[in-house]
Amino acid sequence: MAFTINRKKIAFFMASLLVLLSSCTQKKAPAVQPEKTDENTIKITATFYPLYVLLLNITDGIDGVELSMLAPPDTGCLHDYQLTTKDMKKIESCNILVANGSGMEDFIEKILETKKDSLIIASEGFELTDNNSHVWVSPTGAIHETQRVVEGLSHLDPSNATKYVMNGNAYLAKLQNLSSYMHSLLDEFSGEKIVTFHEAFPYFASEFNLQIASVIEREPGEVPGPKELKEQISEINSILSGGTKIALFAEPQYSYSTAEIIAKETGLKVFELDPCVTGKIDAPEAKDSYISAMKKNAEVLREALSK
Ligand SMILES: [Zn+2]
Missing domain, CATH: 3.40.50.1980 (Nitrogenase molybdenum iron protein domain)
Structure with a gap:
């Protein structure tokens, strides 16, 4: 009998705890x-x-x-x-x-x-x-x-x-x-300039205090026209001539062609930054794919900015 009562008490306690726990996470009206x-x-x-x-x-x-x-x-x-x-x-x-x-x-x-x-x-x-x-x-x-x-x-x-x-x-x-x-690798490069492929990196840049000097394609597929590309190249060259370093990045998901034109016209080398938007789904490594890609981004950035 006593066992039954205890079990009931425990069940009631557990139920209350669950209600309490779930109410802690609820900010809106219950869905x-x-x-x-x-x-x-x-x-x-x-x-x-x-x-x-x-x-x-x-x-x-x-x-x-x-x-x-x-x-x-x-x-x-x-x-x-x-x-x-x-x-x-x-x-x-x-x-x-x-x-x-x-x-x-x-x-x-x-x-x-x-x-x-x-x-x-x-x-x-x-x-x-x-x-x-x-x-x-x-x-x-x-x-x-x-x-x-x-x-x-x-x-x-x-x-x-x-x-x-x-x-x-x-x-x-x-x-x-x-x-x-990432901070241990990148904090010393605070204030450095980068060129990214599309507008995927403003929060990344702001977290590590990097300046985005230019974005190659506002949205992927929005290839810059000849005039815009020429302006981008001359802007990058004018920054470079002032002695400031710039690191140029493409993305693994998209064509390197525009980045390569910029590289050729500015003497910069193309590196790769991954916005972590593609990968495997069933493989065991999928779970850590974001973390691996971001670690690699920090390592690549460090290499690019160290040049
Ligand atoms: Zn995007």
């Missing part, structure tokens, strides 16, 4: 609990690769969570992405949709509206610069998006809240280590 398509599965869909990697970490080892993403893992940023019928079905059938927001998913803005009760916007609350959506391309931004996604998942799927929080904290610790590592 409608997403319907689970079958008893044991909650389907979480990320719009693109960086968020998928984030989710691999936050949902690691949690039973009954099924991850997918809309854009294939080799898509890159979603600037030119065209929604497919398959994507529409995925959006309709998922229990939770995780988007970057801040303009990255403009192509599905109306659809996001229809999913708003089961939507997590990872960049929500991040202070944007010039409405730039590439929040994840800096350790501080990645930390913000991790916290926001953990908060959102705990709110929308309270039954797994403690696990999301635990996994999230483990990933946040890794991101903190990444940040310290």
Whole structure:
């Protein structure tokens, strides 16, 4: 009998604790609990690769969570992405949709509206610069998006809240280590100038106090015309003639051709900076792919700026 009462008390205590824990993470009015398509599965869909990697970490080892993403893992940023019928079905059938927001998913803005009760916007609350959506391309931004996604998942799927929080904290610790590592490599280059391929690096630059001297393509595919390219080259050359160093970067996802023209006309060497938007999905290394790519970015930057 006493055993039964204790069990009841424990169960009540645990239930209260869970309510307390989930209420700590709730900032908005309680959302409608997403319907689970079958008893044991909650389907979480990320719009693109960086968020998928984030989710691999936050949902690691949690039973009954099924991850997918809309854009294939080799898509890159979603600037030119065209929604497919398959994507529409995925959006309709998922229990939770995780988007970057801040303009990255403009192509599905109306659809996001229809999913708003089961939507997590990872960049929500991040202070944007010039409405730039590439929040994840800096350790501080990645930390913000991790916290926001953990908060959102705990709110929308309270039954797994403690696990999301635990996994999230483990990933946040890794991101903190990444940040310290990157600062240890780059802090001495504070104030140096870089040329980036597209506008993916303003938060990265601001975190390490680097100056973006020029951006080759405002948006990937927006190739500068001959006049614009000539202006970019003469601007870079005039900075170089003043004795200031500049490091020139292309991105692994896009053609090097414009960067190579600039390199030829300025005498600069092309290095590669990765905005961490493509990669493997099923391989064991996928989980750490963001951290590996950002470490490599810091190492490449150090090499480029040391010249
Ligand atoms: Zn982009």
